[in-house]
Amino acid sequence: MAPTENDIAIVGFAQTAPERRTRLTEADLVLHATRAVIAEVGIDKSEIGFTVSGSCDYLSGQGFSFVQNTDAYGMVPAINESHVEMDGAWAMYEAYVRLLQGDIDVAMAVGVGKNSNSDPSTLFTIEFDPYYLAPLGTDTWSLAALQARALLESGKATERDFAEVVVRNRGNAKSNPFAQVSGDYSVDELLGADYVRNPLRRHDLPPTTDQGAAVILARGKRAYDLCERPAWITGIDHRIEAHLPTVRKDITTSVSTKLAAEGAGAGKGPIEVAELQAPFSFQELILSESLGLDASTEINPSGGALAAHAVMAAGLIRVGEAANQIIKNGRNRTLAHSTSGPCLQQNFVCVMEGDR
């Protein structure tokens, strides 16, 4: 592909080692991730025209944590910086849009989450509808389980299918040096475990992870200075549905994912690899169907969100993994997905292509 000056590519990706509980602060995680990606791409930080991060104060319990995190960028002289209270995938979207303005050539997007400070069974209750859900302590695991049972009732999947997703992802994760949970498991062994939220067992839930990640994007020909085979972003879109899962017509499918995929042009060619942020095993089944993926697409060779899931970084890591399939593995066309909100409320899809 001969890029125009409006084509934008991922040219580098780095992540910190995922840990169940790190001693590092969020700012430390940002520092390690950004230094690694800057070194990988081989630029000076002064060449970055725009920096944007995705993180959430509530995860670490620190007000304005994203302000302290900016120490890791080295802001003398002052830099052009922004922040989203969302996964780093959405930060990457902002970096993409910023590059489209055409006045800068290089941008960096960061996602960071120190998730171990809080308890996921209580924390996310404050994310939900304050009138109809929060007073009941409606937790994210319970909402996912209600969606899972709806999927079982629809006849589209079984608990065995959920376990098979886990077995495949944990198996894939064995070859990912940045996996927190990996190994060989049998479906029958997994199905013998107790429920955490019937019909979900512990292995159907994401691990709790502390991790940071960063990507560098470049515009037009500048991408070739920084990367031999850039991952050109050929389509990117994100869509959101009603917050209350019971207002959505059918939560066994994801309308927002389908629309985002159409917007990103996912169906315009074969997808060789898809990296999906499915925090709960069964959600990978819903996403695959909504994205129109079939057996010709390899899903989550990294092990996906079941191998490591730092909320606020896990989506950007999907982007980085899918980009690396082009940059390092010679693939031609890959897809990255990220999600936010209860029961796959909001979904992000990015399609990338390499030069042929």
Add this chain to the structure above:
Amino acid sequence: MADTVQEFVFNLTFPFSRTLGSTISTFCSAMAQGQIIGVRIGGQVYAPPLEYDPETSADAGSDWVKVGPKGTVSSWTWVPQPTHLHPLDRPFAFAFIKLDGSDTAMIHVVDAGSESAMSVGMRVEASFKPVEDRNGRIDDIAAFLLATDPSLSEGAGESYEAPAESAITEMDAYCDLTFIDNASPTTTLWANALMEGRIIGQKCPQCERSVVGPRGMCSVCAIELDESHIIEVVDRGVVSNFTIITPVQYHGQTETEPFVRCSIMLDGANAVLAQQVILEIPASEVRVGMHVECVWTPQNERSIADMDNRSRGSGGDAIVGWRPTGEPDEPEANYMDRMM
């Protein structure tokens, strides 16, 4: 020396009082009366009621409909170990409950006794709290119970006449979360030094600036600083900035009189120690350029239990505050162009 700090436990609690708007006020006021309502938007009844049509975003209007108190479970899950935020302290179910007269489900709890009692299609019935315990909230329904009589609810689907003025227009929302942070390696170094009555900094090998407090990085060069970069910093310096805070008695505020918090540029350092207390003089006499020295808590009374990674540069209980030395004020030019 062994680590003196491993973990910091802190609670995030803040009381919000939310105004409800006309739709949710109507719902909550009806709940206090033991009546569940929905709203008809086009041909669909949504319960609980929405303010806007989820399809078109048009105003949902006020075509209120009585729903329930019985309904049918369309999905459920089981919570074997409830948390302090859940409404029941024994194992229970969360369920999608399509109330009689409604086209959409409500998310609520079912007090079913055991997991095996739960099934999709089961009939349940709202059990309201006693009138005196109701606050006009969705949890005025203590739980749904197995319906003794599965027949349709009487009156479900009929119009509901809302009073002209809603009785309930606000709701308390209280956030109560516990966090456990662990001391970062740099925080541990900093805290251990404070316990010994020492202030340490870290000198950047690239720009040669010295930072104080538990930072672990040079925020100019964006490089990591570790134990090998530690320098000793004197416990004397100059007030480089300050603010006088008139306390508002918000939740957790213990100060009652105006007080000063200042930034101190320690002699020989390039970054300030922030949020410091000035002793011995009234707030009105604090000024930029004033020389101060550290007043330490006696060694056997020092504690860094209240410190954490968040209050960067805080002295915990090891430092009482800073007292003016009486030296002539430092000219501005000598402490400009330093880091926050």
